[in-house]
Amino acid sequence: SAQCAASDTHMLAGFAQLSTRTFAHCARRDVRRSRPSCGASDIPPSVHFPEEDRMARNALFDEQRKHRLDWMHWLYDKPKHARWARDWQESHQRELSRLETVSFGEDCFVASSVHIFAEPTRDISIGDGCHIGAEVFMHGPILLGDGVAINARSHLDGGSAGIVIGAQTRVAPGVQLFAFNHGID
Structure with missing residues (x-):
């Protein structure tokens, strides 16, 4: 635009002469131009990429969507x-x-x-509608009721007694549950 062209001239003459209003206008225009827009399929547009690049880009996008759900499992609903x-x-x-x-x-x-580590006799049973978040460690025996959510980086070790978590329970991120006692000598 003429206003931006004028601001380029001002920049050559000296940055101090550039008005804040003109600079803000040009900066907003550049931000709008560089901001990607998503289509109906939620896949970023890639009109200028050859087909094989588009396929690779879609595969990367799918991996990112999986990664997002790993850390924000409630979005699965x-x-x-x-x-x-x-x-x-x-x-x-x-x-x-x-x-x-x-x-x-x-x-x-x-x-x-x-x-998940559940060798024979150390079964893990997960009820309907449960969510297990990113980097959770589970060693059986463990029984999760329906609708249980185990959030990211939690650690559950069933030891010899096992862990039972009732229905609709939410386990916060980073919680550590151990069903054994190391004892103190």
Whole structure:
């Protein structure tokens, strides 16, 4: 615009001559121009990228969406997120169940960075609608009732007695629960 062109001339003559109003106008214009806008699919536009770049960019975007849900698992209950995350969660939970003696109820969310160790006789049973946040450590035996949320970086070790957490319980981030006693000699 003419106003910005005039401000460029002022800048050459000296920064002190540039009016605050003109500078603010040009700065706002540049910010608006650089701000990405999201389309209906929530995937940032990439019109100028070749198809293979677009696919790689979409894959990175999907990884970021998963990362976001890992740390903000309550977003999984929003239809916008549950729609795309449901298949990922079913696959992730199926793989964990194949590797460890862990069972999941319906409509659970389990972060991809969770550490679950449930060897035979040290089962982990997770009720319907439970959420397990990022970097949670779980070593069975553990029983979670329906609607339990274990927040990020919590540590649950069932020891020999096991841990039972009742329905609709929220465990804060960083909580450490141990079902054993080291004793003091």
